[in-house]
Amino acid sequence: MDSKTAILYLENVNVSFDGFQALNDLSLSIRPGEMRAIIGPNGAGKTTMMDVITGKTRPDSGRVLFNDVHNLARMDETDIATLGIGRKFQKPTEFENHTVNDNILLALSAGRGVWQTLFAETSARENERIDEVLHIIRLDAVRHNASANLSHGQKQWLEIGMLLAQDPKLLLVDEPVAGMTDSETSETARLLREIAEHHSVVVVEHDMDFVRDLDVEVTVLHEGAAIAEGSLDYVSKSERVIEVYLGR
């Protein structure tokens, strides 16, 4: 696949920190509307890849294209978010002192300028949209609670809800089920599949059962490069992947 047909296209991306090669000629492309799972052992470069895509880390070399025209390697977090790339972090980082409702309100796609927010009034349509999102993530009942008081699983869902409210074209989801119970995990898989119907999604995850549950194409990362791509069954037969996961 070339860059023209991809919503996200990484080509020979290199990142090193003090001599440590975090990403090593990484190439990857995501089709519009696709959900892709990224797996790999610790230190494979998964989070660094997310950082590069969202502008937190500048790559040393390589191209990162969004919709074939925007070079993400030259933009900062805010510009990239405005383009339509949303990110959920590994650790929930919702706004603890705000209510669940306000967290979603802040994420809703609306004017992000200082004067726009100063004079902003929450419209009926925005309130409807908040209701809708809260319903999807099943947090209607706690909407007026401070988000600091949510359970860990609920915080993860709130984060996903904030992504939904932001309505980005591409969602990057980092370890959505870390620390979740089994029932929460399968609920999250359902949520993500629902979201993937209308969005392109990249999920980074350790939990193999969860990835199997998602039932999507998988890319295996190792030492900063993609070493296999295909269905989970296909990549788990790859000798290189077995070697990486089981140790040599």
Add this chain to the structure above:
Amino acid sequence: MIGRLIRGGFDRTSWIFLTVLFGVTLGVAILNLGPEPGSTMHLSTFVVSVLGKYLTYALLAISVDLVWGYCGVLSLGHGAFFALGGYAMGMHLMREIGPRGVYGNPILPDFMVFLDWQELPWFWLGFDMFWFAALMVIVVPGVLAFIFGWFAFRSRVTGVYLSIITQALTYALMLAFFRNDMGFGGNNGLTDFKDILGFSLQSDATRVGLLIASAVALAIGFMISKAVTASKLGKVLIAVRDAEHRTRFLGYRAENYKLMIWTLSACIAGVAGALYVPQVGIINPSEFAPANSIEIVIWVAIGGRGTLAGAALGAVLVNFGKTIFTGLFPEFWLFMLGGMFVLVTLFLPKGIIGFFVNLKEKWRASRPPQSMPQEGD
């Protein structure tokens, strides 16, 4: 649009705050002007001036609470903006002295005659007009804050590093204003003021007028801060305070939000300084002293960070304590201030206001709920 913004800031605390503020102010004003001096009901002009000074401190505390309490920017240099507003007002009051100075020069202030200067430096031009000085009271701190904030926030200087450069800012200004050739009166500063807008600064009525002006300025500053923090912008500010990274990934330019609130805060601090100077009768470079700026932060912490009304309350209470105790045991005041700060940090992390809010919540929780509380959007 503006009307809705202001209405959004009116809640129960606002009413309590404004009622207490104007109740006390008018009470003091009437007891000073009404009863004959010597009668038991009479309040001395000293009380009027001291209260007026406290109110300007309260406004200063609110400006610090705006940036620190709501946006997490710990400024240890807000005294600089306060002093700049004070100097702008002081320059006007100097020009208003006219030929009544010791040397009787109709244009040049005494200290310039003393330094043998022949003409007024360019930056003193225009300060003979009150409206111009009043404008500079807001513009000078605002522009300085904007330029400082532009560089600091854009290069993402945060936390303790930002606090340190704000200290450096106020310290540098202090050293500059100490120099005689800066043209601001050197270490003596500006003083010997005669009148303001034609009213003698020695008269009780002018003193009361200044007290009421301070109360009005405090009320306006409080309402502006209330309206801003109650708006969606206020929610973004709190989001920046709690998780700056996350707001950036949501598409908000955190640095613009910080810059806006920082500049607004500096303008408010400038107004506080301008009202302070005619009431204490002097402005000199020691107002820029780094310790002053740290003290403001202590007022806010003691009153309750992030509550606005708490910041104002903290400023008034701490300074009331200062007036009393520096009279009784001057050498112990700093120990008491430090002790209070430590105690409040340990036992009242949300300050005095937070303590009462907690009490109220406990009291509510101890009563059986009559009906499910419903909160409207």
